[in-house]
Amino acid sequence: MGTSRRVFLGLIAATPLLTRATTTAQAAGYATYSDLYRDPALREGVDWGRRMLRHTAFGRTAVFAPHGGGIEPGTSELCLAIAGYHPATLQPSGQTHDHWMFEGLRSSGNTELHVTSTGCDDHYARSLAAGALNAVALHGCSVTEAERNWRPLPDPACALVGGANTDLRTRVINALTGAGIAAVDASTHPTLDGGAPGNIVNRTLLGAGVQVETTTPLRAGMFTTNTAAQRKNTTTQLFWDFTTAMRAAVAGLEATQPIL
Template sequence: MTSFEHSTSRRNVLTALAAAATAGAPVLGQLAAATSASAAPPSSTTLPDPTEYFSNTDLYQQPNLVEGTSYSRRYRRHQQFDLKMSQKYDFPRTAILALHGGGIEIGTSELCLGIAGYSPGSAPGAGMGDPAGDPILPTVHDYFMFEGLLANGNTALHVTSKNCDDHVALSIAASHLNVLSLHGCKFEQLNLPTAAYPPTGDLAVAVVGGLNAAFRSALVTEINNAGFQAVDAYDPRYSATLGEFNGSHVKNPCNRTMLAMGAQLELTTELRKSLFGDPSSRGGRAETWYRSGDKFERFRDACRRAIATVEAGQVIL
């Protein structure tokens, strides 16, 4: 998802505070000067919009944010061995990332776990697996998730993908041939041609980006074949308005792979919500991912088939 556009950053505010302290000027006057370029907020607004953190490091260093309470990081790397001189063994070629999971871009954590081969969670006794337990699918992928855990206001925890500097996330990306990074967006942000995507029509859309054209093509094909709407962000019919969603930045973790290219999905709110029986809360999504009329499973499996297609053409040296 594209970064928030704010005219005043925390750094500007801190600079104003420092200047006021040095010059003896009223602090409120300095703050007013720092924000003069921006339009006044509506009268009902008492606080400025949240300013995006500069990086994961910036976020992790905030004293008011506590890991395990404000946010969490979960990942899994699968241990493999090659101990026989006469044989060659495979290694994990694809990793799944959800850099804005939990309450930031809802549904991306659950999809990350599902595509990786694990259960997003289940109701007690439902027999649908445990996210921390054994996989529920025969093929597994490494994964990483950063998740917002706040009761509300999780969008304030958003770090733009190209600014991600979490060591585990980057090490996972760098040690795989492919990365599929999952993100959320709003339909109206995409500005798709109204002739094909009218605002009164089906707003559940997946925008496929990243620098790996073969991976993008496989994802568009499989997602469309599974009964969903998917567009390639580089398709000339849509590319003019999808620049912010095309995953082209070289520092985007989806492209920081062994091949310096990967794929990402920008999923509209309507699409993500449709994958759950109850999308309204973390617990609701965990307990109803398999109660969506098979939509979650169809979307998950479409992504897994696309991964398998790409991996089939990648020779292990």
Template sequence: MADTYKNYAELSASETQGVDYVMNYFSKQSSAVIMAIHGGGIETGTSELTRDIAGLSHSYYLFEGLKSSGNGILHITSTNFDEPNALRMVAEADYCLSLHGYADSLKKHTLIGGADHNVKLQVYNKLIAAGFSAELLDETDRLSGSDPANIVNKTKRGMGVQLELSTLQRNAFFGINTRADRKNTQTEEFYRYTQALKDVFGTLV
């Protein structure tokens, strides 16, 4: 489905910040930024993952849908996402991890993309070792995140890592997958997943 808005200027002209969407971000003295540009109700679970992976060590950026329903209208594809704070934070970082969700309620799975081939391989190995299903995407895949215009690749190094998590995998991270309950019902699987990613990005800074 095509995006309703082609960029942030169009979205902000029609949607109300603080009512329909919100941006949360924090910069630290770190070479990595963890981000969810489709957080909140847009691609559920990605905000909580981002906050936990960033922890006290890394910068983070969240663009979160706040609508009671229909948050998909707030989706701006990664190659068009140009909210100024997000662009600034990525441009200041050497490494970026961007978390997304894709629709698949039948299989727990993670699709690994982005232009940073070395870190992608590290992420793949850590997730597999932690017991998760994952695959490295070919650059021709539509979810590969390899396009230089993708925000994840706009770091100082011109590359980053993009993860696409299936619906079933994200649901498994929470006892109750609602906006109110996600932060209080995170499962053992949630922490095992985020620890795998912390193990990778903790060695890069």
């Protein structure tokens, strides 16, 4: 026989519970950006946004901030500056690079928008990485996350440098250290190593890039007013020392590579 009226009404009554369960699961994180983009509960320009730029001339290095805005605060500004653009004015200076960032735009709750770097299936981001020899991705982490199941950091304000490009990884560590910024090789870190082939930073023509995890104290020292509205306007000398070191490391590697 067909479904009884009681069972039918029971199914209807259960629907909101299923919806709430699905929403709760999504709040714990999205597997891919496609999953996030498809969520009807989220609005582009309200909950999240993207900023990107591809130059007409071939660029050997692309810069990424997969968790910008309020997700890992400060990484959007670092992405722009390392790509050669002032985070406040967007004026270019020196060598510029293609870049892409995903940003949490909420006043709170942005961590719910976190997508792992291996789940970065955004077509524009994938295209930029696939067309570049090198890639740099800026991330943020807490000191607790950095030290968990690993080892104590030399300084709470520290950069953990991972990714599959061993040459660029060494150059970045040396450049940051030379600028007086604590930096460690994170290639052996259990969760922040950035070495997975599917990581957006390693989807380059060479199959390798560098992932830079910046601790909360390090990023906090880069801005005198660490808010979404004012970070871009209140960058400190530490911010520019970090940016200059990163750009020097990239330029040094590019100088050894052929012009394609």
